[in-house]
Amino acid sequence: MAEAARVALAPFAPDVATLDASVSAVARNVMPRADGWGPFASPVAISAALPAGCRGAIEVKSPAFGFSSYFAGTATQLFRYNAGTGVWDDVSREGGTYSVPPGDYWSFAIYGNRLLACSLGTPVQVINIDNGRRFAALDGNPPRARHMGVVGEFVVLAGLASDPNAVQWSDLGDIEFWQPGVGNGHTSDLQIFPDGGAVTGFAGGEFGIVFQERAIRRMVFSPGSAEVFGFEVFEENRGAVAPWSLTKVGARVFFLDRDGFYAFQGGASTPIGAERVNRFFAGRVDPDQLASVVAIRDVGGPRVLFAYRSLGSSADLGVLDEILLYDWLLDRWSFIGLPVRFGIVAATLPVSLDDIPGSLDDPGQLSLDDPSYAGGAPSLGVITADNRLALLNGPNLEALFETAEAMISRPNRTFVDAVRLDSDADDWRVAVGGREAPSQSRPVVYRTETGPTVEQFAPCRSSARYHRARVRIPAGTAWSYASAIEPRARAEGLR
Known part of the structure; x- marks a missing residue:
């Protein structure tokens, strides 16, 4: 033999x-x-459960204190994770709740020491990351919108409730001034796109990238010009079919279009799923929940995960029970069978003396001043099907x-x-x-x-x-x- x-x-x-x-x-x-x-x-839960289905989450670092903090939203409330108690504290606006439309999620953006949150069903909310106790409506009467991002010193709202084909931005350096086109030194304004369909996603940074149903545009600040921002069509007949399938990793933006998965970089999209996973995905995803596909960036490596609801999954529409993982450095895919509700950049927790396994005298035991015990190392996190914040650092x-x-x-x-x-x-x-x-x-x-x-x-x-x-x-x-x-x-x- x-x-x-x-x-x-x-x-x-x-x-x-x-x-x-x-x-x-x-x-x-x-x-x-x-x-x-x-x-x-596997996921290891570090929090109690949210009182209802998670509809978005974000990790932020306190500019004043440097520690990580987590915010999450449900259809009607916003919460902040309390590391001392392990529960989610309600930080919703005083005297009221919210209304996130079915199938939608909260969109978050960080501007200095302020965290902004928006959805089509509620006015833009803001909280001070360092010492804020509750969210409140952002001053200046900004429009309701599905997406938001930061471009330079502007906050940009995209996919407006009043016009899904439009984006609107704040005044330069003043996110509480939103009156469009007034001039007199003010730079806030509005842009309605005549073609390309509804705005389905937005990525900020040095310049903005606007994803529509059938177009991708670049948004570039033009100081001193009457238009404030110039909009250049990068691609036609290419766009994002799922609003939350976008995630930005450095100069790359990964997204899902009608015919599969793409990476956008340098003004052009590259197919990353063609003749590999696109047909597999199309045969497994629930077509009625395609818009709920969520992209998750893995801060611990060159990977992005696309979580989706499969055909025949649980009755809870908020649970995304399958994941396609893409390693953009190796240009390779894999499949993960893990039910989640959302993904989040997270950080490992501090380790107490009581939690150190074995004896401090064991061979190979780390010294007590090893930085790993202090926590804070970047980690891939998720909101689990039972609405708990979890780190993906458990047993395989x-x-x-x-x-x-x-x-x-x-x-x-x-x-x-x-x-x-x-x-x-x-x-x-x-x-x-x-x-x-x-x-x-x-x-x-x-x-x-x-x-x-x-x-x-x-x-x-x-x-x-x-x-x-x-x-x-x-x-x-x-x-x-x-x-x-x-x-x-x-x-x-x-x-």
């Missing part, structure tokens, strides 16, 4: 046929690595991935009696599947799943013309990489 050639674990591209291919159709609860796959951690989720299907002994049949996994996982299982022809009438038949022997080979007995291996690493297993399998196989006859 000879060992066949090492079979590398291929990138996830379920849109492409995996017969004798360099791609795989299954990569669940893993993160891409240059040499294969790595684990995806169960991982499941497959190799491509291959005719190992072409043109002959092959008998496989064992498979070895190249990984540092101590616990893993393999099920080998085989079939005689790659037709829909001949599905892959998997043998019983087995674990490794002391020689680190998982035994099996599979005789077929085409083979593939399905690998499972149980939940809670410590591991960092899985790069390939090595089947132990021999060629058989043609029949």
Whole structure:
């Protein structure tokens, strides 16, 4: 019995046929690595539950004190996380609640030491990050809007309730002056776009990027001009179909359009899901909830996650039960089965002496002045299905991935009696599947799943013309990489 050639674990591209291919159709609860796959951690809740479904959240740093603080909103209230008690304190405006439309989320923006929040159903709200006790309506009578952002010293509102095809901005350096087109030194104004459809997203920064249903425009400040801002069409017939599918990472803006996932940079969009995950996504997403797709930036690495509601998921429309993860540095995808409501940039919590595992005298134990105990390290966070703030730093989720299907002994049949996994996982299982022809009438038949022997080979007995291996690493297993399998196989006859 000879060992066949090492079979590398291929990138996830379920849109492409995996017969004798360099791609795989299954990569669940893993993160891409240059040499294969790595684990995806489970969420660890650090807060009590919000009293209702989360409709948006943000992490902010206090300009005066430097610590992280978290705000979240429901359809009717705004809350601030209390690190001392672990509960969410109600910081809604005095004497009233809000009304976020069904399927919408709060949009947040930071301007100096002030946090702004807007939705189509309520006036723009503001709170002092350092010492504010409650939100209040922003002075100046700004319009109600679905999106907001900051461009230089301007606050920009986009997708207005009064005109979804418009954006409006504050006065330069004065976010409490919103009267459009008055001149006399004031720079606040309004721009209505005659084409391109409704504004469906906005990204701020040195300049603004306006996403419409069928256009992408750049918004550039023109000091001294009567127009204040110039608007240049970067792309036509390209835009964002889901308002919260946008996330900005440096110079890149990732978004979902009608035909799939894109990255916008340098004035042009690049398809990142075509012939890889676009058809997979289209076949799984609930088409009635497409506008609720949420993009989540992973502050801990070059990754963005697109959370969506799948067909046949729970009755709670606010739960997004599946995630497609994209690593833009490796240009690779994976699939995560984790129900969430929203994503958030977060930070690790301080570690008390009582929570340090083992003894301080144990070999390899960190010293008490190690900076990791102080907390504050960037971390990927989510609002869970049960409305708790959680950090994705818990035990690893169960991982499941497959190799491509291959005719190992072409043109002959092959008998496989064992498979070895190249990984540092101590616990893993393999099920080998085989079939005689790659037709829909001949599905892959998997043998019983087995674990490794002391020689680190998982035994099996599979005789077929085409083979593939399905690998499972149980939940809670410590591991960092899985790069390939090595089947132990021999060629058989043609029949």
